[in-house]
Amino acid sequence: MPSQSGIRVERIPGSPRAILWLEREPVNSMTLEFWRALSNAFDALERDETVQGVIFASGLKRAVFTAGNDVTELYAPRTTRKRYREFWLTQTKFLARLLKSRLATVCAIRGACPAGGCVVALCCDYRVQTTEGTLGLNEVALGISVPKYWAELFLDRCNDRVKGESLLQRGVLIRPAEALGIGLIDEVVGEGALMASASSVMDRYLKVPPGARATTKQTIRSEFSARWESYAEEEVKGGWKMLNNPHIVKALGGVLMKLSGGKAKL
Amino acid sequence: MPSQSGIRVERIPGSPRAILWLEREPVNSMTLEFWRALSNAFDALERDETVQGVIFASGLKRAVFTAGNDVTELYAPRTTRKRYREFWLTQTKFLARLLKSRLATVCAIRGACPAGGCVVALCCDYRVQTTEGTLGLNEVALGISVPKYWAELFLDRCNDRVKGESLLQRGVLIRPAEALGIGLIDEVVGEGALMASASSVMDRYLKVPPGARATTKQTIRSEFSARWESYAEEEVKGGWKMLNNPHIVKALGGVLMKLSGGKAKL
Amino acid sequence: MPSQSGIRVERIPGSPRAILWLEREPVNSMTLEFWRALSNAFDALERDETVQGVIFASGLKRAVFTAGNDVTELYAPRTTRKRYREFWLTQTKFLARLLKSRLATVCAIRGACPAGGCVVALCCDYRVQTTEGTLGLNEVALGISVPKYWAELFLDRCNDRVKGESLLQRGVLIRPAEALGIGLIDEVVGEGALMASASSVMDRYLKVPPGARATTKQTIRSEFSARWESYAEEEVKGGWKMLNNPHIVKALGGVLMKLSGGKAKL
Numbered sequence: 103m104p105s106q107s108g109i110r111v112e113r114i115p116g117s118p119r120a121i122l123w124l125e126r127e128p129v130n131s132m133t134l135e136f137w138r139a140l141s142n143a144f145d146a147l148e149r150d151e152t153v154q155g156v157i158f159a160s161g162l163k164r165a166v167f168t169a170g171n172d173v174t175e176l177y178a179p180r181t182t183r184k185r186y187r188e189f190w191l192t193q194t195k196f197l198a199r200l201l202k203s204r205l206a207t208v209c210a211i212r213g214a215c216p217a218g219g220c221v222v223a224l225c226c227d228y229r230v231q232t233t234e235g236t237l238g239l240n241e242v243a244l245g246i247s248v249p250k251y252w253a254e255l256f257l258d259r260c261n262d263r264v265k266g267e268s269l270l271q272r273g274v275l276i277r278p279a280e281a282l283g284i285g286l287i288d289e290v291v292g293e294g295a296l297m298a299s300a301s302s303v304m305d306r307y308l309k310v311p312p313g314a315r316a317t318t319k320q321t322i323r324s325e326f327s328a329r330w331e332s333y334a335e336e337e338v339k340g341g342w343k344m345l346n347n348p349h350i351v352k353a354l355g356g357v358l359m360k361l362s363g364g365k366a367k368l
Numbered sequence: 369m370p371s372q373s374g375i376r377v378e379r380i381p382g383s384p385r386a387i388l389w390l391e392r393e394p395v396n397s398m399t400l401e402f403w404r405a406l407s408n409a410f411d412a413l414e415r416d417e418t419v420q421g422v423i424f425a426s427g428l429k430r431a432v433f434t435a436g437n438d439v440t441e442l443y444a445p446r447t448t449r450k451r452y453r454e455f456w457l458t459q460t461k462f463l464a465r466l467l468k469s470r471l472a473t474v475c476a477i478r479g480a481c482p483a484g485g486c487v488v489a490l491c492c493d494y495r496v497q498t499t500e501g502t503l504g505l506n507e508v509a510l511g512i513s514v515p516k517y518w519a520e521l522f523l524d525r526c527n528d529r530v531k532g533e534s535l536l537q538r539g540v541l542i543r544p545a546e547a548l549g550i551g552l553i554d555e556v557v558g559e560g561a562l563m564a565s566a567s568s569v570m571d572r573y574l575k576v577p578p579g580a581r582a583t584t585k586q587t588i589r590s591e592f593s594a595r596w597e598s599y600a601e602e603e604v605k606g607g608w609k610m611l612n613n614p615h616i617v618k619a620l621g622g623v624l625m626k627l628s629g630g631k632a633k634l
Numbered sequence: 635m636p637s638q639s640g641i642r643v644e645r646i647p648g649s650p651r652a653i654l655w656l657e658r659e660p661v662n663s664m665t666l667e668f669w670r671a672l673s674n675a676f677d678a679l680e681r682d683e684t685v686q687g688v689i690f691a692s693g694l695k696r697a698v699f700t701a702g703n704d705v706t707e708l709y710a711p712r713t714t715r716k717r718y719r720e721f722w723l724t725q726t727k728f729l730a731r732l733l734k735s736r737l738a739t740v741c742a743i744r745g746a747c748p749a750g751g752c753v754v755a756l757c758c759d760y761r762v763q764t765t766e767g768t769l770g771l772n773e774v775a776l777g778i779s780v781p782k783y784w785a786e787l788f789l790d791r792c793n794d795r796v797k798g799e800s801l802l803q804r805g806v807l808i809r810p811a812e813a814l815g816i817g818l819i820d821e822v823v824g825e826g827a828l829m830a831s832a833s834s835v836m837d838r839y840l841k842v843p844p845g846a847r848a849t850t851k852q853t854i855r856s857e858f859s860a861r862w863e864s865y866a867e868e869e870v871k872g873g874w875k876m877l878n879n880p881h882i883v884k885a886l887g888g889v890l891m892k893l894s895g896g897k898a899k900l
Binding site: 265267 | 472493494524525527551552554572573576577579580581583584585587588
């Protein structure tokens with residue numbers, strides 16, 4: 103039974119791992135409330151000393167990890183500066199903390215994984231995706247620019263910076279096989295094998311001493327995480343200004359209209 | 369008909385793209401005046417709101433993109449500190465601006481592309497080169513060191529830092545196929561297909577919203593560009609000192625003598 | 635005849651290259667005295683104007699480059715804060731200087747190359763390893779975290795940051811063929827061909843003007859080297875605190891016991 107918040111935590115008694123199920127039908131579109139629920143659930147797992155690893159997975163009916171940020175949170179006529187700020191800070195703090203979490207993190211990506219969902223995946227230690235899916239930061243195709251640290255993280259994870267920059271500039275979503283080739287995905291499997299593969303990878307992370315593993319992860323990632331989080335407030339200012347640009351309002355209005363099948367009232 | 373400055377701008381009426389032809393016979397050697405003409409032509413295109421993309425190409429008779437900086441600009445007995453400073457600042461400001469330009473930039477490289485020409489190419493968004501060519505920063509082979517941000521850019525674009533460092537330290541020019549393998553070139557084509565390939569790539573960049581594309585490019589590249597440009601004055605000091613080192617004067621004198629077929633008067 | 639310090643310098647009269655043999659039986663475990671001898675030998679070669687390149691190689695009976703830092707230097711009950719500080723500073727200064735040395739440096743790796751030996755190798759310009767060996771930073775598997783700049787260097791040399799981070803977090807040693815695939819090793823050869831391959835690579839470095847080569851290397855590497863060295867004192871503080879953590883003392887005691895075949899007196 104899906105939880106009301108769209109986030110469900112699955113624990114296996116006696117096991118140091120948990121599964122964080124994203125299941126806000128129909129496409130896990132990420133609102134302020136969804137990010138908050140995700141963040142709170144992750145927080146609780148991180149505080150729980152019996153937990154050493156978390157697998158992120160989609161529990162949706164269709165093959166979608168998440169559709170990314172809910173466009174209503176970005177469409178200025180439908181939100182407020184105050185809510186947008188809260189939205190952006192909640193999301194950014196969660197992502198920056200996820201990046202350096204003491205927990206081993208594996209992202210099990212079933213199907214489509216654009217924008218915000220792609221960033222969640224890139225903050226994990228390992229990504230396994232189903233054969234039939236897409237991955238990337240497609241903001242430019244929607245008419246908005248890629249947030250600074252989303253772009254930096256994407257290029258940092260990508261093993262070919264030139265190709266990565268080209269994808270970002272053109273707002274292209276790529277197939278899992280191509281993402282594998284440039285290091286953005288670690289493993290591609292058939293849909294039936296997704297959770298078993300994620301679990302098998304988690305085994306490898308959980309068999310080493312957790313303290314040494316967590317400290318090494320923080321050594322590698324804490325500087326990036328700190329810069330990212332400390333930039334969030336400044337980013338809100340530029341972001342809100344951009345979202346009120348008439349061209350952007352029009353572009354995002356078009357996206358909303360398309361998503362609603364022409365039935366949105368803007 | 370080639371222009372006197374060695375730079376010719378080709379516009380296609382009604383199209384948002386332009387071709388910047390480099391055609392200073394015989395090898396597009398880059399003097400102060402050549403960099404200035406290139407910079408001015410690019411500036412004018414960037415200010416023109418009807419232009420969204422620029423293709424750089426060589427219009428020389430032989431298969432050479434450019435031979436790089438004109439050695440007379442580096443050979444201390446043939447220049448002055450004042451001219452060298454002007455030369456270095458003009459070149460560096462152009463390159464740093466090219467790197468973050470709002471314009472989509474594609475470099476169509478016909479044949480040889482050493483040193484300064486390689487840096488122009490690396491500042492573009494995409495590089496397509498003909499099968500029969502060379503690419504690299506061969507300064508060390510000439511007896512001088514690689515400028516700091518040329519080296520950083522080269523290593524940043526290269527998808528294998530260790531191999532990149534080895535190439536720089538040994539001053540090696542590589543073949544397009546090898547450059548493709550380490551990410552320095554994006555596509556290798558037969559000479560007949562060069563301009564069509566460049567044009568086809570440009571199509572891909574021009575079909576996305578230009579504002580979002582340009583902002584994302586600046587997000588990715590403006591910090592590198594700013595550091596590069598702000599280092600130029602300091603680099604002039606070290607550069608001029610190096611160029612007056614008797615060993616370097618002798619080495620560059622030898623290069624000039626070789627280029628002139630033994631007829632240079634040093 | 636091996637030297638008492640475990641370090642032997644081989645010069646070929648008239649040649650600008652030297653071989654630095656590590657031959658402290660049985661496994662070149664790196665004590666303070668061993669690092670000091672290595673550092674002094676390298677220093678002397680760097681000051682010698684007739685020397686332009688150094689090959690590092692193991693002269694042990696078994697196929698081991700080095701087993702890495704001697705665990706007794708890290709096991710708090712067997713050392714003192716003062717000795718640990720001296721050990722860490724000596725090692726770090728040597729490594730940071732090796733990274734930016736004017737000398738061309740090639741590492742000929744026969745067999746196993748974990749931890750400290752891996753860092754020596756990564757500071758060289760080129761690494762050739764025998765088919766039957768291992769490479770990596772396996773600190774986490776021993777229960778301790780990877781030192782900050784060891785991790786940064788490893789990820790900087792690796793052409794796939796995601797794979798590199800995964801190896802570090804899990805403390806995995808990899809085979810030479812896998813290391814070749816991610817850029818950590820430049821060449822894999824049969825044991826009989828090791829020194830000939832290292833020598834042949836050295837030829838390529840020595841045929842370019844040494845001043846321009848050395849300056850370019852410093853351009854590329856001096857910032858990293860300076861940050862690394864300047865962090866050493868601060869690292870000693872955190873390191874000593876970590877080594878006195880009861881969990882770490884217990885873990886390293888276990889390693890010592892295992893290495894001694896159960897005969898260590900802790």
